[in-house]
Amino acid sequence: MTYRDRLQHATSTLGHVCVGLDPVPAKLPPHLRDAPVGVALFLVDIIRATAPYAAAYKPNVAFFEALGPMGDKALETAIAAVREHAPDAVLIGDAKRGDIGSTAERYAVALFDRWGFDAATVNPYFGTDGVKPFVERPDRGAILLAATSNPSAVEVQRAWEGVALPNVIAKLARDQWNEHHNVALVVGATRIEDMASVRADCGDIPWLIPGIGAQGGDLEASLRYGVGASGIPSLVNASRSVLYASSGEDFAEAAAAEAKRMQEAISSARATLANAG
Amino acid sequence: MTYRDRLQHATSTLGHVCVGLDPVPAKLPPHLRDAPVGVALFLVDIIRATAPYAAAYKPNVAFFEALGPMGDKALETAIAAVREHAPDAVLIGDAKRGDIGSTAERYAVALFDRWGFDAATVNPYFGTDGVKPFVERPDRGAILLAATSNPSAVEVQRAWEGVALPNVIAKLARDQWNEHHNVALVVGATRIEDMASVRADCGDIPWLIPGIGAQGGDLEASLRYGVGASGIPSLVNASRSVLYASSGEDFAEAAAAEAKRMQEAISSARATLANAG
Numbered sequence: 001m002t003y004r005d006r007l008q009h010a011t012s013t014l015g016h017v018c019v020g021l022d023p024v025p026a027k028l029p030p031h032l033r034d035a036p037v038g039v040a041l042f043l044v045d046i047i048r049a050t051a052p053y054a055a056a057y058k059p060n061v062a063f064f065e066a067l068g069p070m071g072d073k074a075l076e077t078a079i080a081a082v083r084e085h086a087p088d089a090v091l092i093g094d095a096k097r098g099d100i101g102s103t104a105e106r107y108a109v110a111l112f113d114r115w116g117f118d119a120a121t122v123n124p125y126f127g128t129d130g131v132k133p134f135v136e137r138p139d140r141g142a143i144l145l146a147a148t149s150n151p152s153a154v155e156v157q158r159a160w161e162g163v164a165l166p167n168v169i170a171k172l173a174r175d176q177w178n179e180h181h182n183v184a185l186v187v188g189a190t191r192i193e194d195m196a197s198v199r200a201d202c203g204d205i206p207w208l209i210p211g212i213g214a215q216g217g218d219l220e221a222s223l224r225y226g227v228g229a230s231g232i233p234s235l236v237n238a239s240r241s242v243l244y245a246s247s248g249e250d251f252a253e254a255a256a257a258e259a260k261r262m263q264e265a266i267s268s269a270r271a272t273l274a275n276a277g
Numbered sequence: 278m279t280y281r282d283r284l285q286h287a288t289s290t291l292g293h294v295c296v297g298l299d300p301v302p303a304k305l306p307p308h309l310r311d312a313p314v315g316v317a318l319f320l321v322d323i324i325r326a327t328a329p330y331a332a333a334y335k336p337n338v339a340f341f342e343a344l345g346p347m348g349d350k351a352l353e354t355a356i357a358a359v360r361e362h363a364p365d366a367v368l369i370g371d372a373k374r375g376d377i378g379s380t381a382e383r384y385a386v387a388l389f390d391r392w393g394f395d396a397a398t399v400n401p402y403f404g405t406d407g408v409k410p411f412v413e414r415p416d417r418g419a420i421l422l423a424a425t426s427n428p429s430a431v432e433v434q435r436a437w438e439g440v441a442l443p444n445v446i447a448k449l450a451r452d453q454w455n456e457h458h459n460v461a462l463v464v465g466a467t468r469i470e471d472m473a474s475v476r477a478d479c480g481d482i483p484w485l486i487p488g489i490g491a492q493g494g495d496l497e498a499s500l501r502y503g504v505g506a507s508g509i510p511s512l513v514n515a516s517r518s519v520l521y522a523s524s525g526e527d528f529a530e531a532a533a534a535e536a537k538r539m540q541e542a543i544s545s546a547r548a549t550l551a552n553a554g
Contacts, residue, residue: 004458004510007483011510015540016500018485020516022380027521029528042528046520049529053536056512058485062376062383068391072349090512092485096376098400099339100427103299106339114345121463121485123375123400124446125422127429131454141459144450145402146475147443149465149488150377152404157442158471165434165442166424169401173421177408180415181281186398188426194435198423206284208295208335208369208398211426223293233281233288235333235367239297243323244304251306251319252326259330263292 003118003141010055010090018056020094021046021078022063036070040077047078051086061095079116091118096145098123098130100210108133112140119143166194170202184208184234187226189217195225207234212262213241223269231270238262280395280418287332287367295333297371298323298355299340313347317354324355328363338372356393368395373422375400375407377487385410389417396420443471447479461485461511464503466494472502484511489539490518500546508547515539 023039032038047057059078064071082091093115097107104126111120119141122134134142147157156168166187173183187198189211207226211217219236226234238259246254300316309315324334336355341348359368370392374384381403388397396418399411411419424434433445440448443464450460464475466488484503488494496513503511515536523531 002457002459007510011512012508016504016511016513016543017536017539018512018514019519019536020487020514022516022520027524029524029526031526045529046532049533050519050536053533053540058514058516060380060383060516062374062380062387065387066383066391069349072346096374096400097339099373100425103337103339106337106343110339110342114343119459119461123373123402124449125400125402125430125433126425126427127432127434128449128453129427129429131449135454135457135460138457138459141461142454143461143463143485144446144454146446146450146462146479147464147468147471148377148403149467149494150403150406151467152406153402153465153468155404156402157404169421169423172401172405172408173423176405177412177419177421180279180412182279182396182415182418183412184396184418184420185423186420187424188430190426190428191424191430194424202423208420210297217426227293231289233284234293235288235295236293237295237297237335239299239335239337242296242327243299247304247306249306249308252322255323256326256330259294259296259327262294263330266293 002138006118007090007141010088013088014055015053017054018058018092019046019050019054021057021059023074024063025067037074039067039071039074043074043078044081047081048085051089054086054089056090056092057082057086058092058094061093075115090141091116092143093117093120096121096123098125100126101129101132104130105133112137121145164194164197166191166198167201170198170205173205174201174203178205186210187222189219189222189236192218192221195221199225199228204230204232206232208237209234210237212236213238219265220269223266224273227270229274236262236266279415283395284367284418287365290365291332292330294331295335295369296323296327296331298334298336300351301340302344314351316344316348316351320351320355321358324358325362328366331363331366333367333369334359334363335369335371338370352392367418368393369420370394370397373398373400375402377403378406378409381407382410389414398422441471441474443468443475444478447475447482450482451478451480455482463487464499466496466499466513469495469498472498476502476505481507481509483509485514486511487514489513490515496542497546500543501550504547506551513539513543
């Protein structure tokens with residue numbers, strides 16, 4: 001059965017209500033609040049009682065993650081309860097994941113295969129690369145953030161008048177979110193055309209710079225705008241190039257050599273920039 | 278120690294390399310590939326070997342989540358190994374979370390308290406509400422997506438010329454991502470001013486509509502654009518209003534009554550719309 005058929009069947013027989021499962025232990029009825037499995041028992045009863053009226057259930061993954069291993073167990077129980085008591089309902093993993101393609105693919109595996117959700121909520125900030133792993137399976141669905149319901153959504157989602165999104169974020173970060181000097185920005189080493197303007201708009205906020213290794217970004221430009229002459233504490237990320245520098249038993253030595261090489265390349269590029277400046 | 282001091286100390290003593298931890302069992306050296314704790318052993322060796330060259334470690338949470346409970350254990354082990362072998366390095370939870378305020382707060386608890394990360398990557402799509410729980414603790418940092426490194430990033434992040442972001446997403450969903458008819462859009466019941474244009478741009482793609490209960494959205498407008506006369510299989514979400522309809526032992530009956538009330542309210546509003554149309 002395709003996801004679309006499943007959804008259509010659910011809404012035509014059960015209506016349009018989706019019950020969101022956002023468990024907060026302190027809000028449970030007193031007799032369940034202190035039980036180690038209180039959240040699980042609470043959700044099973046909620047699901048059993050609401051099954052005739054719900055076309056979908058939507059566990060909000062954040063509320064389970066925050067509870068640690070006990071939350072993981074409760075999520076497992078809630079999913080099993082939906083399958084048992086509400087077999088026609090659509091089961092949505094509300095996780096709002098979004099990342100570059102290879103990472104989004106891992107999130108799709110976690111949500112669709114580990115947990116077995118029929119659909120997942122997805123953050124489309126990365127464009128097609130990040131959305132594709134969630135939409136390429138006909139039996140699974142993707143629910144993309146478009147116009148979210150929270151009060152501050154419009155700060156980002158309607159700020160399109162002549163300003164690129166990275167600059168919208170840069171200015172909000174500088175002017176509103178950096179009171180504790182604990183904010184950084186992800187600026188990819190492949191996004192050379194955005195670097196000067198993002199730096200101009202974000203003040204001295206540090207960057208986390210991915211895209212140097214496998215993705216072929218520009219280290220020199222990244223350092224010029226990311227670290228600069230004043231030594232902003234930005235970070236240049238390397239994942240696969242370090243982890244898989246060797247596939248043999250010498251993998252750790254090879255990883256160390258590659259990390260050392262990068263550390264030195266950055267140091268020497270910074271010296272060149274300092275001399276040129 | 279504040280997060281900023283920790284980061285500054287790390288980069289000034291260790292340089293600017295951040296080692297991303299994205300474990301894929303199939304890519305491990307053969308002698309670790311089939312061991313149940315192979316991922317954990319691999320990461321401990323990587324961390325020990327690269328510690329002199331890394332200012333930060335960045336476990337990519339997706340790669341651990343996809344491995345199930347074994348992945349959770351490996352993440353725990355990797356975090357402990359960073360604290361032991363690289364005590365001056367910053368530990369970044371690369372999870373790219375982002376949601377409305379009350380949910381973002383749960384993600385901050387999961388990343389900062391459950392896992393103990395010093396900083397987390399955050400998706401700023403929700404604006405201030407979603408960013409705030411990650412920036413309000415001086416000892417913890419937030420790394421916000423601005424210009425991401427992947428090829429399709431610009432589809433969304435530079436599509437600001439005269440088009441609002443929800444409409445950018447709506448058109449991409451309709452034209453490029455919906456081959457299997459398994460895509461839906463989150464359109465909040467509070468976003469009345471965006472509804473007509475998003476519906477015009479997304480064809481008959483279903484919506485998931487939050488914001489009716491606690492957030493005070495408009496059910497009638499949501500149904501007009503979300504479901505319409507043709508009965509698009511959209512879903513109207515209710516979380517707190519159902520789960521916490523009663524705080525007593527009758528919580529399940531109260532939840533059922535509230536879900537039933539919503540089911541009927543939607544059905545009756547649809548009948549009114551059909552008659553008016």
